[in-house]
Amino acid sequence: MTTPPSGPYGGPPPTPYGGQYPPGQPGQFPNQGYNPYGQGAPGPAGYGYGYAPPGRLADWPIRVGASLLDSLLTAIPAIAGVLVALIVNGDQEELGAGGGIAMIGGFVVAFLVWVWNRIVQQGRTGQSFGKKVTGLRVVDAHNGQLIGMGKTIGREVCAQIFNQLCLLNVLWPLWDDKQQTWHDKAVGDVVIRP
Template sequence: MSTPTPPPGYGPQDPQQPGQYGQPGQPGQQPGQPGQYGQQPGYGQQQPRYGGQPGYGQQQPGYGQQPGYGQQPQYGQQPGYPQQPGQPGQYGQQPGQPGQYGQQPGYGPYGQPGGGFGGGIPGNLAAWPNRVGAWFIDSLIIGIPAGIGGAIAGNTSNTVVAIIGVIFYLAGLGLAIWNILIRQGSTGQTVGKQVLGLKLVGADTGQPIGVGKTFLRQLTHILDGLACYIGYLWPLWDEKRQTFADKINNTYVITL
């Protein structure tokens, strides 16, 4: 008995020929291409565009950039690398710049947080007793020769002795000019201040105030002597420990 011939489209055929069982009968259809039987696109999946371009609604990566995992890369930023600490968006920010996370606040002079000059209060203002002690030492240096000279010149009729007295008095005056104006103006210290570790400085600069401003400060001490010397006592309760002359001339007396 002869084997019956199957109708066209059934039975084994060449897999490269169209009309294969399980394939749509499109001429030239290759196995595995879209449209093959049993290989439909997934649910909700867009058909790939011609040339392998991304589907509708998908953003293409920028020129010269690789898209980062789970985020769109910014212009000029390498994907996948954490941003360095510092200012926002700045690459390679070194520690210590403003805006760095966890940066500690700066410290003013003498180790006081937020202190220092230029508007702040130094951390080691001189105590009132120390200032009185420095004044007493300076008064002895100036007052002893001046007192001796005044006593001699005012209690003798002898010309030679009177001249000696005047010399002592002028020596005391010269010591006052050198110690209070020149020495304190250029270094911030009289002899008495140096002995007790004190220094006169400008509130804005923290440096000695110069001879001219020191002279003006000495003149404004006249205000400290008014009303029972209340200006000299003002540092006892003043927050900045300043006399009236210090406030007028914007100066501090500090300890070293």
């Protein structure tokens, strides 16, 4: 029988957690890393030993549903602007000044709704309107914290660029081990269901 390792004065060895081991992890040494699935148990696919996101990774169909809800929210003011332009212009073939103002106003409001929803709300809470309805959240892939507005802006700009260049960006989560799109990978986030 071997004796357990001890500290310099005969007590337990020092720990990386302020003198205590994390709950459920007795005897875990600093070089082993924390694993909420138990000592020696593998973490979820793609995360390696010692890390698990703070929820389940979001499946592709629910992510598509959240994106469609966000698109619908943005489309409402744009469609309203077009309808008002048609009502103002009546049967005229060319767009008049009133119709043009209504249409431009609808698109400006749609853009402002997009900024509020996809950058401000998602940056502050991890949830856009669509993600809130479907119960999804965007978090940092490395520490599970919210990514903030700076990374959210980068994420949304990358999403617009990648979606215009190639449809594969939207389909990538179907076979990716972390179910990430390219824009998720670019800023280091994952979409989860808490």
